[in-house]
Amino acid sequence: MSNLSRNAFVRVVLVTLSLLAAAPTSADIEEARDLMEAGRFVEARDALWPAARSGNADAEELIGVMYALGLGVEQDYVRAFEWYLRSAMKGHPGAQSGVGWYYETGLGLPAPDLVRAYLWYRLSTIGGDPDAAISVEEVAKKMTPEEIEYAHDLINDYKIWLYPFR
Numbered sequence: 001m002s003n004l005s006r007n008a009f010v011r012v013v014l015v016t017l018s019l020l021a022a023a024p025t026s027a028d029i030e031e032a033r034d035l036m037e038a039g040r041f042v043e044a045r046d047a048l049w050p051a052a053r054s055g056n057a058d059a060e061e062l063i064g065v066m067y068a069l070g071l072g073v074e075q076d077y078v079r080a081f082e083w084y085l086r087s088a089m090k091g092h093p094g095a096q097s098g099v100g101w102y103y104e105t106g107l108g109l110p111a112p113d114l115v116r117a118y119l120w121y122r123l124s125t126i127g128g129d130p131d132a133a134i135s136v137e138e139v140a141k142k143m144t145p146e147e148i149e150y151a152h153d154l155i156n157d158y159k160i161w162l163y164p165f166r
Contacts, residue, residue, distance in 0.1 A: 029058050036062070041072025052083070060087035061095040068098070077108030088120065091162045093127030096120050097135065104139055114143050118151040119158065126163050 028051055035044035045066055051059035064083035067076045081102045087095035100120035106112035118139045124132035140148060159166070 026058075029056065029062070032059070032062065036066075036071065041066060043072075045072045055086075055090070057087040057090040057092040057095065060084075060090075061092050061098070064095060064098060077102070079108075081108040088123075089162075091127055093124045093129035093132070096124035096127060097129050097132045100124060100132070100135060100139075104135070114139055115147050115151045115154070118143060118148065119154045122151070122155050123158055123162060126159060126166055 028047060032044045032047040032051075035041070035047060045063070048059045048062050048066075052063045060083050064080045064087065065071070066073050067080035067083060069075065081099070084095045084098035084102065088099045097120070100117045102108055103113045103120060104117035118136060121132045121135040121139060125136060143151075
Protein backbone atom coordinates (compact mmCIF):
# COMPACT_ATOMS: atom_id res chain seq x y z
CA MET A 1 0.00 0.00 0.00
CA SER A 2 1.47 3.35 -0.98
CA ASN A 3 1.76 6.20 1.52
CA LEU A 4 -0.97 8.10 -0.34
CA SER A 5 -3.47 5.24 -0.19
CA ARG A 6 -2.51 4.46 3.43
CA ASN A 7 -3.12 8.11 4.40
CA ALA A 8 -6.47 8.10 2.56
CA PHE A 9 -7.44 4.87 4.32
CA VAL A 10 -6.49 6.30 7.74
CA ARG A 11 -8.57 9.43 7.02
CA VAL A 12 -11.59 7.32 6.06
CA VAL A 13 -11.26 5.24 9.23
CA LEU A 14 -10.92 8.34 11.42
CA VAL A 15 -13.92 10.05 9.81
CA THR A 16 -16.00 6.89 10.19
CA LEU A 17 -15.05 6.54 13.85
CA SER A 18 -15.85 10.18 14.56
CA LEU A 19 -19.27 9.80 12.91
CA LEU A 20 -20.01 6.69 14.93
CA ALA A 21 -18.96 8.43 18.14
CA ALA A 22 -21.29 11.36 17.36
CA ALA A 23 -24.27 9.17 16.43
CA PRO A 24 -27.09 9.23 18.97
CA THR A 25 -27.54 6.01 20.89
CA SER A 26 -30.54 4.42 22.53
CA ALA A 27 -28.86 5.26 25.85
CA ASP A 28 -29.04 8.95 24.91
CA ILE A 29 -32.76 8.61 24.22
CA GLU A 30 -33.31 6.76 27.50
CA GLU A 31 -31.42 9.46 29.37
CA ALA A 32 -33.70 12.08 27.79
CA ARG A 33 -36.78 10.04 28.78
CA ASP A 34 -35.47 9.90 32.35
CA LEU A 35 -35.04 13.67 32.32
CA MET A 36 -38.62 14.07 31.07
CA GLU A 37 -39.92 11.80 33.83
CA ALA A 38 -38.01 13.91 36.34
CA GLY A 39 -39.68 17.05 34.98
CA ARG A 40 -36.39 18.39 33.60
CA PHE A 41 -37.89 19.20 30.21
CA VAL A 42 -35.42 21.81 28.98
CA GLU A 43 -32.54 19.42 29.65
CA ALA A 44 -34.47 16.60 28.00
CA ARG A 45 -35.06 18.71 24.90
CA ASP A 46 -31.38 19.61 24.76
CA ALA A 47 -30.47 15.92 25.07
CA LEU A 48 -32.96 14.89 22.37
CA TRP A 49 -32.24 17.67 19.89
CA PRO A 50 -29.10 16.20 18.24
CA ALA A 51 -30.75 12.79 17.80
CA ALA A 52 -33.98 14.32 16.49
CA ARG A 53 -32.11 16.54 14.04
CA SER A 54 -30.20 13.43 12.90
CA GLY A 55 -33.47 11.68 12.05
CA ASN A 56 -33.90 9.38 15.05
CA ALA A 57 -37.61 8.48 15.05
CA ASP A 58 -37.81 8.00 18.83
CA ALA A 59 -36.25 11.41 19.47
CA GLU A 60 -38.48 13.05 16.86
CA GLU A 61 -41.58 11.56 18.48
CA LEU A 62 -40.51 12.80 21.92
CA ILE A 63 -39.83 16.29 20.59
CA GLY A 64 -43.37 16.12 19.15
CA VAL A 65 -44.73 15.22 22.58
CA MET A 66 -42.88 18.16 24.10
CA TYR A 67 -44.37 20.63 21.61
CA ALA A 68 -47.82 19.06 21.90
CA LEU A 69 -47.88 19.47 25.68
CA GLY A 70 -45.64 22.52 26.07
CA LEU A 71 -42.98 20.64 28.04
CA GLY A 72 -39.77 22.67 28.09
CA VAL A 73 -40.90 24.52 24.96
CA GLU A 74 -43.78 26.80 24.12
CA GLN A 75 -46.81 24.67 23.20
CA ASP A 76 -47.10 24.61 19.43
CA TYR A 77 -49.51 22.20 17.72
CA VAL A 78 -48.13 22.90 14.25
CA ARG A 79 -44.57 22.05 15.27
CA ALA A 80 -45.78 19.06 17.28
CA PHE A 81 -47.57 17.72 14.21
CA GLU A 82 -44.47 18.21 12.06
CA TRP A 83 -42.24 16.33 14.51
CA TYR A 84 -44.78 13.52 14.85
CA LEU A 85 -45.04 13.31 11.05
CA ARG A 86 -41.26 13.00 10.62
CA SER A 87 -41.22 10.12 13.06
CA ALA A 88 -44.40 8.53 11.68
CA MET A 89 -42.95 8.43 8.18
CA LYS A 90 -40.14 6.30 9.59
CA GLY A 91 -42.65 3.77 10.95
CA HIS A 92 -42.87 4.88 14.61
CA PRO A 93 -46.30 3.55 15.76
CA GLY A 94 -46.70 6.05 18.62
CA ALA A 95 -46.00 8.96 16.30
CA GLN A 96 -48.41 7.49 13.74
CA SER A 97 -51.15 7.54 16.39
CA GLY A 98 -50.17 11.12 17.18
CA VAL A 99 -50.53 12.10 13.53
CA GLY A 100 -53.90 10.34 13.45
CA TRP A 101 -55.04 12.30 16.49
CA TYR A 102 -54.01 15.60 14.92
CA TYR A 103 -55.90 14.76 11.75
CA GLU A 104 -58.92 13.67 13.80
CA THR A 105 -59.03 16.85 15.90
CA GLY A 106 -57.66 19.28 13.33
CA LEU A 107 -55.34 20.90 15.90
CA GLY A 108 -52.45 22.59 14.15
CA LEU A 109 -54.06 21.87 10.79
CA PRO A 110 -56.49 23.84 8.62
CA ALA A 111 -59.29 21.34 9.41
CA PRO A 112 -59.90 17.79 10.63
CA ASP A 113 -59.40 15.06 8.04
CA LEU A 114 -61.00 11.78 9.11
CA VAL A 115 -59.69 9.84 6.11
CA ARG A 116 -56.12 10.65 7.08
CA ALA A 117 -56.85 10.12 10.77
CA TYR A 118 -58.15 6.64 9.94
CA LEU A 119 -55.10 6.04 7.69
CA TRP A 120 -52.57 6.91 10.38
CA TYR A 121 -54.38 5.10 13.19
CA ARG A 122 -54.57 2.00 11.01
CA LEU A 123 -50.87 2.22 10.12
CA SER A 124 -50.16 2.51 13.83
CA THR A 125 -52.05 -0.73 14.49
CA ILE A 126 -50.05 -2.44 11.75
CA GLY A 127 -46.91 -1.14 13.46
CA GLY A 128 -47.97 -2.73 16.75
CA ASP A 129 -49.74 -0.01 18.74
CA PRO A 130 -52.64 -1.88 20.39
CA ASP A 131 -54.42 1.32 21.50
CA ALA A 132 -54.68 2.59 17.92
CA ALA A 133 -57.29 -0.08 17.10
CA ILE A 134 -59.74 1.69 19.42
CA SER A 135 -59.05 4.97 17.63
CA VAL A 136 -59.68 3.30 14.26
CA GLU A 137 -63.08 2.10 15.49
CA GLU A 138 -64.03 5.51 16.89
CA VAL A 139 -63.04 7.43 13.75
CA ALA A 140 -64.79 4.89 11.50
CA LYS A 141 -68.08 5.69 13.28
CA LYS A 142 -67.83 9.26 11.94
CA MET A 143 -66.98 8.27 8.35
CA THR A 144 -68.95 7.26 5.28
CA PRO A 145 -68.29 3.89 3.62
CA GLU A 146 -66.72 5.77 0.69
CA GLU A 147 -64.32 7.58 3.01
CA ILE A 148 -63.31 4.30 4.65
CA GLU A 149 -62.75 2.70 1.25
CA TYR A 150 -60.58 5.62 0.17
CA ALA A 151 -58.62 5.42 3.44
CA HIS A 152 -57.90 1.75 2.71
CA ASP A 153 -56.55 2.69 -0.72
CA LEU A 154 -54.18 5.12 1.00
CA ILE A 155 -53.27 2.54 3.64
CA ASN A 156 -52.23 0.12 0.90
CA ASP A 157 -50.02 2.82 -0.63
CA TYR A 158 -48.27 3.56 2.67
CA LYS A 159 -48.20 0.01 4.05
CA ILE A 160 -46.07 -1.37 1.24
CA TRP A 161 -43.50 1.33 1.91
CA LEU A 162 -43.62 1.50 5.74
CA TYR A 163 -44.29 -2.17 6.48
CA PRO A 164 -43.26 -4.21 3.43
CA PHE A 165 -43.24 -7.52 5.31
CA ARG A 166 -46.53 -7.20 7.20
